[in-house]
Amino acid sequence: MSKKKMLYDGKAKTIFEGPTPDTVIQYFKDDATANNAEKHAIIDGKGVLNNSISDFLMRRIQEIGIPTHYIKKINMREQLVKKVEIIPVEFVVRNIAAGSIVKRLGLKEGEVFKNPLIEYYLKRDDLGDPFINEDHIINFKWGTREELEEMQEYGLRINDFLRGLFLGVGLKLVDFKIEFGRHFSDEHDGVLLLADEISPDNCRLWDIKTNNKYDKDLFRQELGGLKEAYQEVAERLKILPEKKKYSSFKTEIVK
Numbered sequence: 001m002s003k004k005k006m007l008y009d010g011k012a013k014t015i016f017e018g019p020t021p022d023t024v025i026q027y028f029k030d031d032a033t034a035n036n037a038e039k040h041a042i043i044d045g046k047g048v049l050n051n052s053i054s055d056f057l058m059r060r061i062q063e064i065g066i067p068t069h070y071i072k073k074i075n076m077r078e079q080l081v082k083k084v085e086i087i088p089v090e091f092v093v094r095n096i097a098a099g100s101i102v103k104r105l106g107l108k109e110g111e112v113f114k115n116p117l118i119e120y121y122l123k124r125d126d127l128g129d130p131f132i133n134e135d136h137i138i139n140f141k142w143g144t145r146e147e148l149e150e151m152q153e154y155g156l157r158i159n160d161f162l163r164g165l166f167l168g169v170g171l172k173l174v175d176f177k178i179e180f181g182r183h184f185s186d187e188h189d190g191v192l193l194l195a196d197e198i199s200p201d202n203c204r205l206w207d208i209k210t211n212n213k214y215d216k217d218l219f220r221q222e223l224g225g226l227k228e229a230y231q232e233v234a235e236r237l238k239i240l241p242e243k244k245k246y247s248s249f250k251t252e253i254v255k
């Protein structure tokens, strides 16, 4: 673990101060949580896999011209990223019905939406991340109208791009959650960047033939095999050269 000063300890990542005032280090932990941290386990090796998967996806997203906080992967568990002030909104894009929307609207799991659906949730663990709409974001000044429009544009472009990328490796992108932040530096004043991570912790990925799950629902629904599934996502994306390297991971349930 980094010896640098800790700035924030989150559920799946710890943030440390970076080498310059406008950067931070994201450390990927092995902790898995669900139901607002009611369920918690340590899944040995998850952080290493998510660091690699998120590193790969952030770089690809940057290549299509979407500004991200990503700078570089430092080691197995750490990334150097631009420091941002996180916009307190979880931005969800859905292509297929799964998870909370199935319950909320009485949908059939697996129903394919005619168009991608954007949803917003307030980032407030103490309130259980409530569902919010655009008016809430503007009225309560969690984001400006310009930021909201930019987030929508980026979110839909990321969705189109990732859908194609995952389809190419036999996976359906069911839905995902992203977060944005404002970066302040000598050159920029509050520029909107894609932040956080993109990994099977915050996407739903189903096999195109079997509909088998390759994401955190394996943990949420206690189906098991999460580490192996994340490993397979990394292998399919050709970012995991050696299968053997991960074969000694154990899954230990903490509570």
Ligand code: UDP
Binding pocket: 090, 092, 098, 099, 100, 101, 129, 175, 176, 177, 201, 202, 203, 204, 216
């Ligand atoms: N998601 C996330 N963090 C959250 C809530 C949701 O990363 O705190 C992701 C989740 O993995 C899924 C998408 O956002 O890919 C939509 O999640 P949903 O609203 O269905 O929530 P859940 O079923 O997790 O309650």
